Amino acid sequence: IIPMAELNTKEKRLLPFPVFNQLRQTTPVRYDESRGCWDVFRYEDIHRILKDPVTFSSKRGLAVKDRETILTMDPPRHTQLRGLVNKAFTPKVISDLASRISSITDELLDDVQIKETMDIVSDLAVPLPVIMIAELLGVPPEDRNLFKEWSDILVKGPDQNTDEAFKQIIAEKEQATDELSDYFARIAEQRRVEPKEDLISLLLQAEVEGEKLSDKEILGFSILLLAAGNETTTNLITNAVRRLTEDITLQQQLRDSPELIPGFLEEVLRFYPPIQAIGRVATQDVEIGDFLITKGQQVVSWVASANRDEAKFADPDTFIVDRKPNAHLSFGFGIHFCLGAPLARLEGQIVMETLLKRFRDIQFVTGSEMTYIQSPFVYGVKQYKVSFARL
Template identity: 60%
Template structure:
């Protein structure tokens, strides 16, 4: 596709697909030509689907909570939770990584950041999982059931956050919800709906993606003993392992935009108002950008993958996702002498064209 039809229109899906690094990069860095305002269910009304100037102002508000420094302050908590989760399975010597570590870790940390009381965490996880659960099969009924469940999940969480918002209005704390409630844009406070959308966005954008990053990285280590050995014997290589896992198995495979005017991409003319899908998974393996793109290696000096996007919408949670993955991998490698897939188990992919991950990873 990259060679023969790097930019193509798909009649069946009524959208353009873009496969080359250079073109994907061009689209993501040009929000004046390519808008993020698109209908996408639970994420509507969040910064992910906003254009400047509103996007810039909203993003500036929350940037502080996610700076590398702010995230570094969470390191102890991430280590503590990782050790606690692994303690539950250490003696057994086997586990499903998704269930035991990669799933719960990001949810617990985001709950901490938002200020969700510890007693509600299980409930919180159940409903945030519903928001990202895929359909059971490809039938229409399965998709409708999924959509209905997501709607219920989103409504439940909004109701739940409404209660917390009421509490924080009276007794502000040091958490993100209190920060959002106190913030003003052009002298005006955010509406309750905006604060709620932001809370739900953090759950949807940050949980399953980080779960898949951790799972994909560990999965790769079980498939390539050499890489596991290199990381195990040289733990400072772990950040490189995380970056390469992001490039090689991107948790989000593609990013969508809508053209704001007639544009040219890769020699093709695209009319105003068309959907454009930027295939990050393909861009990350573009031979024009990466040497030996289909080789997983810890030797890359630079790794400018696009798995967190690029430009003004660059993933807000990237420092947090990176830190969680680094702590998880470091702790796994230091706790267990060997990480090995359970023989004979077939891995089941998460059924979505835009998400890359497996439902379970028995180790």
Template identity: 45%
Template sequence: MEWLKEGNELIPLSWFKDMREQAPLSYDAEHNSWDAFRYEDIKAIFTNHEHFSSQLNDTAEVPIDASILFLDPPKHRQLRMLVSRAFTPQVIEGLAPKITAISHELCDQIEQRGRMDVLHDFASPLPMIVIAEMLGIPASDRLQFREWSNALVGTSYDAFIQCQQEMSEYFTAIANGRRAAPQQDLISSLVHTHVDGEQLTDLEIIGFCVLLLVAGNETTTNLISSAMLCFDSEPSAREQLAADPSLFPTAIEEVLRYCSPVQKMSRRVKQATELCGQSLEPGQQVDIWIGSANHDPAVFESPNTFNIHRSPNPHLAFGHGIHFCLGAQLARLEARIALRILFERFANFRRDQSHMLERAESSMIFGLKSLPFFIA
């Protein structure tokens, strides 16, 4: 795609290729850590939680450390069982009318302006509104949510720590209010539900809220914006989708593979083990490059070709194993509804080519700083 050639690659496909071929498991002596690049190795790391722990720190230093994202069994199983009640297929499908209504409201506002920044005017507010309503957060706080979300996946450690301190205070106040006066929202469920006879701690509740804010926002925001970028760049795919909207589900899977919203995750070596002929020692960190795995030619034919008909498409964009993304179905539903409505409302959309694309400042997440489009 032409946007990969604007300056440096927005997604470092050439670097991924070199590392898969020359150093599929690369050791970083300065940090005593490893980087994994091949699909099968990364899938194995995801699956083997006996040797590769999701718990990167011995204690929960910040709230997100107490979320299911950074826990191993059996605690992971207990907490996932609780929150999964809010993400059953029936609950998620029941959100379709609301997602549709929000999408049209955002499009109405875009029509009045006469152009759109796909990221800021649509892809960002849609999932933010949905997850905020699920949690029971006032509409007036959504802008603050976005700022916190950016800080959580950004490159500034100070901002990462500060936003979690602010979120701890914010969600503690909300949780205390729900204990006294429960409502029909997820935070009320978290504070009043027992898991194996025990209530969640305040830190666990806050960790859930922080995780859902990021997972419910960043992944879907970047999935929708990346999809519009890809479809605008591939006229044939765009024409086929406009003629046959039933192709959107497989096209979305290809966007997830090609522009994986989560490019990297980490694990900590729990027990001494071997991988790719290398000896990994307890305590070492392994960064697993999902973006590289999803372009591995050993698994995907012509991996650098964007193909909306790709099948099978066993990408790892949502992880694998016990940590497979709990919100995957919600992200897919939001993207499917949102993209169909954008195609219907703005059939003549085209990217503003005068705007240089810039990647958001995050090594973990793939997203753009802005994505201006003409709509007529």
């Protein structure tokens, strides 16, 4: 058995895929004693798990207090709330954001273009999603930095695998959640009196079967958007630029044929997935492969492995810009399929178009640092320095 700890060397965290390929062959389903959970590596098994919320519940004992969000709910409550927030996330609402995404991207690039070098992460990929979610929710721009700090803490994993580190991270998360809750409570109070055209106002007016959402539910949902939408989109943007720098001819190909960009982004999602794994809990005894998973046990589905499964994808370790079909699992599958996928795709699309329109020869600055993000479920780097020439 390859222990998960083996993945903790810098090299493997930056490129874990050969390890996943090996695990899929040797132990496609296995129980990891040290973490006390099952790991599942094959596409077919993971697809089945995500498709079956009755057997594989999303109600996992998350560390942060008892705040429930759609991410950790099962039907029927999940169905009701998801239906409601779907209405707030319609394709129209999202596509209306395109011109804002465009102008914010341009502003962020204006700030760095003179230097002909930038850190993709801190100069572009971090601020853009935070600004967009803050605007969507209706948070004033001057509070953006507060937001960034809170959302960072919410997705942070422990620095070390010790009880102390876990306790500390839980305490930090509770504090950040309390601060965010107070903050949103104040905004909600204002919007109740004076509604605006923002998501918080919409949620305040929305009803499920004749009942309004509770304050707790609205806060929970706002916090979920921050936690689920920021770092993931940051990593999509950074991983996409990383891919561009790994293949210079791809840059020209996409510049010449921008209609390839949506397919390119899907392939980035498959190849370098921002979220590597999705957790569930078995609600009853169930067999996967030759193994019996018993009621109450945790199951971790490694989508980063499923996306490279040769039984599903032809030539899976090759990056194919116009791969079709491309049924990657990076946004999940089934009833919990990522609510923010249209927004993340739109941001990715506009960032790529703008970068390629404005800059050429985008290259990784060799020798600059590339540190992976601590959380084992996230795939991304903390900084990614590139140089470029202006077009």
